[in-house]
Amino acid sequence: MKVLIFSLFIAFSFPIFAQDGGREIPSVDVKDLFGNNFNTGDIDNEGKPIIISFWATWCSPCKRELNNIAEEYVDWQEETGVKIIAVSIDDARNMQKVKPYVDGQAWDYQVLLDPNGDFKRLMNVNNVPHTFLVDGNNQIVWQHNSYSEGDEYELYDLVKKLSSGEKIDSH
Amino acid sequence: MKIKKLLLAAFLCSQFLFLKAQENNKLPGEIHGNFEMTTQFYSVDTIIGAPIVPEKVLMNGFLNLIYTKDKFTAGLRYEAYQNVLQGFDPGYAGSGIPFRYGTYSGDLLEITAGNFYEQFGSGLIFRSYEERGLGVDNAMEGMRVKAKVRPGIYLKGMIGRQRLFFAQSNGIVRGIDGEFNLNEAFEGLAEKKTKVILGSSFVSKYQADDNVTYNLPENVAAAGGRLNLIRGNFSIFSEYVYKANDPSADNNFIYKPGQAFFISTSYSTRGFGLNLSAKHIDNMSFRSDRNENINNLLISYLPALTKQHTYNLAATLYPYATQPTGEVGFQADLTYKLKKGTWYGGKYGTSVLVNYAAANGLDTTSIDDLNTTRQAYKTNILSTGDIVFFRDFNIEVTRKLSKEFKLKASYFNFIFNNDVMKLAGKPGTFYVDIAVIDLLYKFNKTHSLRTEFQNMWTKQDQGNWATFVAEYSLAPHWFFSFMDQYNYGNPVESKRLHYPIFSSGYNTGGTRIMASYGRQRAGIFCVGGVCRTVPASNGVTLSITSSF
Numbered sequence: 001m002k003v004l005i006f007s008l009f010i011a012f013s014f015p016i017f018a019q020d021g022g023r024e025i026p027s028v029d030v031k032d033l034f035g036n037n038f039n040t041g042d043i044d045n046e047g048k049p050i051i052i053s054f055w056a057t058w059c060s061p062c063k064r065e066l067n068n069i070a071e072e073y074v075d076w077q078e079e080t081g082v083k084i085i086a087v088s089i090d091d092a093r094n095m096q097k098v099k100p101y102v103d104g105q106a107w108d109y110q111v112l113l114d115p116n117g118d119f120k121r122l123m124n125v126n127n128v129p130h131t132f133l134v135d136g137n138n139q140i141v142w143q144h145n146s147y148s149e150g151d152e153y154e155l156y157d158l159v160k161k162l163s164s165g166e167k168i169d170s171h
Numbered sequence: 172m173k174i175k176k177l178l179l180a181a182f183l184c185s186q187f188l189f190l191k192a193q194e195n196n197k198l199p200g201e202i203h204g205n206f207e208m209t210t211q212f213y214s215v216d217t218i219i220g221a222p223i224v225p226e227k228v229l230m231n232g233f234l235n236l237i238y239t240k241d242k243f244t245a246g247l248r249y250e251a252y253q254n255v256l257q258g259f260d261p262g263y264a265g266s267g268i269p270f271r272y273g274t275y276s277g278d279l280l281e282i283t284a285g286n287f288y289e290q291f292g293s294g295l296i297f298r299s300y301e302e303r304g305l306g307v308d309n310a311m312e313g314m315r316v317k318a319k320v321r322p323g324i325y326l327k328g329m330i331g332r333q334r335l336f337f338a339q340s341n342g343i344v345r346g347i348d349g350e351f352n353l354n355e356a357f358e359g360l361a362e363k364k365t366k367v368i369l370g371s372s373f374v375s376k377y378q379a380d381d382n383v384t385y386n387l388p389e390n391v392a393a394a395g396g397r398l399n400l401i402r403g404n405f406s407i408f409s410e411y412v413y414k415a416n417d418p419s420a421d422n423n424f425i426y427k428p429g430q431a432f433f434i435s436t437s438y439s440t441r442g443f444g445l446n447l448s449a450k451h452i453d454n455m456s457f458r459s460d461r462n463e464n465i466n467n468l469l470i471s472y473l474p475a476l477t478k479q480h481t482y483n484l485a486a487t488l489y490p491y492a493t494q495p496t497g498e499v500g501f502q503a504d505l506t507y508k509l510k511k512g513t514w515y516g517g518k519y520g521t522s523v524l525v526n527y528a529a530a531n532g533l534d535t536t537s538i539d540d541l542n543t544t545r546q547a548y549k550t551n552i553l554s555t556g557d558i559v560f561f562r563d564f565n566i567e568v569t570r571k572l573s574k575e576f577k578l579k580a581s582y583f584n585f586i587f588n589n590d591v592m593k594l595a596g597k598p599g600t601f602y603v604d605i606a607v608i609d610l611l612y613k614f615n616k617t618h619s620l621r622t623e624f625q626n627m628w629t630k631q632d633q634g635n636w637a638t639f640v641a642e643y644s645l646a647p648h649w650f651f652s653f654m655d656q657y658n659y660g661n662p663v664e665s666k667r668l669h670y671p672i673f674s675s676g677y678n679t680g681g682t683r684i685m686a687s688y689g690r691q692r693a694g695i696f697c698v699g700g701v702c703r704t705v706p707a708s709n710g711v712t713l714s715i716t717s718s719f
Contacts, residue, residue: 023201023203024201024239026237026239026244027276034366034401035352035366035368035399035401035406036352036354036355036366037325037352057479058478058479058480058481059481060481067522071519091294091300091472091474092293092294092295092298092472092474093474093475093476093479094479095293096408096435096437096446096448097437097444097446097504099406099437099439099444100437100438100439100444100445100446100504100506101444101506102439102444103404103439103440103441103442103443103444103506104439104442104443104444104506104507104508104522105506105508105522106441106442106508115290115293115294116288116289116290116294116298116300117288117300117301118288121235121237121288122237122244123718124203124204124205124235124237124681124718124719125205125718126205126207126303126716126718127683127716130681130718142680143680143681143718144647144678144680144681145678145681145682145683145716145718146676146678146683148619148644148645148646148647148650148678149611149613149619149621149644149646150613150616150617150618150619150644150646150647151646151647153616153617153646154646154647
């Protein structure tokens with residue numbers, strides 16, 4: 001009987017899992033660097049790709065990733081119009097240090113603060129760094145957990161694909 | 172046979188519904204989630220003091236599922252501890268679904284029933300949160316309402332009980348919070364350079380008086396206010412919380428009110444960032460059960476005002492943890508980027524981070540009233556106590572030397588008062604210096620090798636340590652690493668041990684599989700304000716995390 005119920009559940013949920021063309025960005029209130037509330041449902045880049053990267057001031061690989069991309073960001077933007085949104089999950093301990101760090105490193109990203117992990121949870125992020133790629137229809141089409149030196153090249157290849165209208169099928 | 176037929180019917184039926192739904196351009200919602208499973212095989216290793224694990228194999232795991240459909244969200248988390256890994260609280264026993272909720276988000280109201288996480292202001296008065304890696308989870312179970320009354324005015328109200336492992340607290344927590352964003356509320360201020368956000372919260376807990384010796388307050392209230400002021404590159408955040416008398420096991424059942432004050436100011440421009448912050452904590456342990464201890468059932472969140480280090484010798488031997496009964500803290504944090512193309516900045520520029528943190532005890536005058544009013548002491552608010560709890564000076568310089576070569580050099584100096592902290596093995600105050608050289612070499616676009624050479628000097632506790640790390644990565648999928656920690660300066664010769672460990676991992680999409688084999692040193696792992704001590708161990712660890 002248990003097997004049957006479980007099978008039925010799987011069968012019925014199949015169409016739910018078979019979502020075509022990615023996934024919507026979940027909608028929740030976070031803060032921007034000026035203390036304003038920002039709803040993540042409003043994330044948009046006028047039909048061009050978006051990279052959402054979860055990071056923290058205490059996470060070395062996160063900072064390596066975003067600092068490495070910062071060196072290339074001007075070229076990436078020129079070539080594809082991609083926008084990077086760096087979501088800091090720093091809590092009250094380090095939240096006030098996020099803006100000085102971002103300015104100090106001269107990042108040109110849109111930075112959001114998610115101090116109690118509300119957006120992180122809805123995006124099913126286990127650990128940082130965790131990077132998502134969003135297509136021009138605001139659908140999440142790809143994700144990657146952790147960062148190794150050179151990961152940004154794979155990411156940028158996918159951005160270029162999206163930018164030239166190609167589909168990405170791996171989730 | 173029957174089952175197969177049923178299955179087939181169900182499958183066809185679901186596909187029909189799916190197509191039907193697509194026709195109407197109405198998907199039946201989405202399900203997403205994440206999954207983590209960590210299994211450790213423990214070997215016997217008495218030399219390093221690894222506790223004997225009778226089960227030999229232990230596992231922590233969870234699965235989150237979140238269903239969304241338009242304005243409706245529902246979720247649940249299944250957790251399993253068979254049995255709980257070493258270093259986590261043994262209260263996590265068995266398995267169950269301790270977290271489930273439904274949320275409806277309308278234009279005016281957002282209503283959640285079931286479990287939720289929430290934070291008022293910076294969390295000084297109330298924070299319900301999870302830190303899975305530390306085994307901290309004080310999720311609320313009850314109801315929460317959020318309202319956007321008009322632009323710039325945000326209200327929240329909640330009531331419920333906090334999670335304690337697979338059960339709930341004896342006490343009930345309820346609270347309201349209001350935030351007023353002046354620039355959003357008044358059209359005339361929308362474009363003004365100065366931004367002002369005000370906030371105020373009220374939180375109270377109820378717990379029956381279960382004490383025979385004292386007449387305890389069953390309702391304990393706390394109230395707080397906060398201000399966030401931003402003008403151009405300059406910003407101030409400040410919060411104050413007052414808590415009524417709250418006798419508890421933490422404060423030895425005194426009736427003195429508690430208070431907490433936090434202020435942080437920042438100034439930053441392109442290539443320069445400075446943050447100065449200070450705090451004063453007095454008798455601020457606030458739990459929904461007055462008899463609880465460690466990290467259980469905390470209502471207020473009092474993070475350490477120190478930098479969170481990442482190199483293992485700096486992070487896991489002598490980290491600072493807030494003393495909720497009373498402390499005064501100060502921190503300065505500087506980020507600076509030396510210009511590229513100059514003799515001091517090099518070809519690619521150089522990043523410099525400097526940080527200083529200090530924490531002392533309160534300046535108090537004792538009152539001999541333990542048999543009458545039980546205030547115990549009087550706090551002299553404007554001065555700092557003489558007892559040094561912690562000092563931390565650290566500097567980190569990062570420079571890209573060439574296209575292939577990157578260097579990061581760090582220095583740390585700690586003064587750690589273990590008579591107060593009671594985190595390390597021996598009593599006394601420890602004076603610690605640490606130096607780290609971190610080198611990254613890129614062979615090509617995807618192959619790179621990172622090495623760390625760390626050394627710690629101290630005449631106290633376990634003496635000197637050295638750590639060597641080599642990490643080879645093949646982007647975007649593989650990594651291999653080796654680490655050895657060596658306690659070469661231990662005053663006891665037989666304890667001058669090596670702790671070698673190999674790890675390897677594979678990443679693809681949202682999935683990460685990792686395996687490690689070797690010795691793990693006893694250490695203190697902290698995130699935010701809380702720490703967990705992990706005993707030494709030896710063996711194989713396998714972990715899988717996946718997000719879908």
